[in-house]
Amino acid sequence: MNIDLSGKTAIVSASTAGIGLAIATGIAAAGAETIVNGRKQEAVDRAIETILKTAPKAKLRGFASDLGAPEGCAALSKAVLHADILVNNLGVFGPGDLFTTADDDWERYFQVNVMSGVRLTRSYLKGMIERKWGRVVFISSESGLNIPPDMLAYGFSKTAQLSIARGIAKQVAGSGVTVNAVLPGPTLSDGFRAMVEDTARQQGKTVEQVATEFVREHRSSSIIQRAASTEEIANMVVYVCSPQASATTGAALRVDGGVIDTIA
Template sequence: MQIDLSGKTAVISGSTSGIGLAIATGIAMAGADTVINGRNQRTVDEAVETIRGNASGAKVRGVAADLGSRAGCESFVKTVPDADIVVNNLGFYGPSDIFATGDDEWERYFQINVMSGVRITRAYLRGMMERRWGRVVFVSSESGLNIPADMLAYGFSKTAQLSIARGIAKYAAGSGVTVNSVLPGPTLTDGVREMLKETAQKENKTIEQAADEFVIGHRATSIIRRAASPEEVANMVVYICSPQASATTGAALRVDGGVVDTIG
């Protein structure tokens, strides 16, 4: 399958590292004019150079803006007024059970993980519908279905993304615009590597071994029995953004290694 996104402009939020950077790289390699995003200009510039190094001739630029705020979204859209592809990847996670999570932290999860995608999608959706072609992807998580008790606010935010994506897909029915969610499972991102670094050193193991043991110990339903790579998640996203995926919309597509124990 040859995926060609030439002539399309793609926006990927939160794309200076991890899954977002892998998605941006894959989309750029498919020929799209790719706009990456992060809050810090230095990390944005570094990510742009990383993509150019991995994808010769890539059309890629970066815009520094805090998309977890209304002002940041407005600033970003002024700089990038139109897009054919939107990947809502921005998000954060951390331990937060019902007693450990205060009101301000709930609001932070809502603004960054949920409202960033709402605002950016709203900014570009009308143009997509008028042109009769577009792709919107929300990067959710298996935690949106398999709610972790010790990451409650994160799980809530990822479930909210699924609802929003499905509703927007219905709104855009028949327009040529598809809207989907992708649900990664445990993924060996830079953040996860850093989290496991101390454990790996103490137990004289590689970070990959520590990650696999984490998956087996804490996500026992995993079928692949290991953490996925950011590129494995990105492969699904790039496909969903392609012309070949025109009949897939309103879907929650799992790249979770089988963690969610359902045949649905």
């Protein structure tokens, strides 16, 4: 399958590292002019250098801003007037159950994980409808269905993304615009690596070994029995953003390694 996104403009929020960087790399390699986003200019510049090593002909623009805040989303909308592809990847995660998650933490998860995607989609969706082509993707998580009690606010925010993606897809029915959610499972992202690096060092193991043990202990229903790579997640996203995925919309597409134990 030859995915060609030439002539398209793509925005990938939080794309300086991890899954976001892999998605931006894949979309840029397919020919789209890709806007790379992070909170700091240095991180954006490093990400662009990294992408160019893989895709030397990539068309890239950087935009440094905190899209978890309304002001950041508004600034991006003024700097980039239209987008054909929007990947709402920005998100934060961390531990916290009902008793340990403060009100401010709930609000932070809502604003960053949920409202950033709502605001950006609101900014770019009308233009997609007018041009009769567009792709919006929310990066959710298997935790949006398999709610972790020790990461409750995070799970809530990921479930909210599923509802929003489905509702917007129905709102733009027949427009040529597709709206989907992608649900990664445990992934060897920069954040995950940072979380287990000390454990790996103390146990004399690689990060990959510790990640596999984590999956087998805490996500025992996983069928692949390991963490996914960021590139494996990006492959699904790039496809969903392609012309070939024109009949896929309103979907919750799992790249979870089979963690969610259902056949539907």
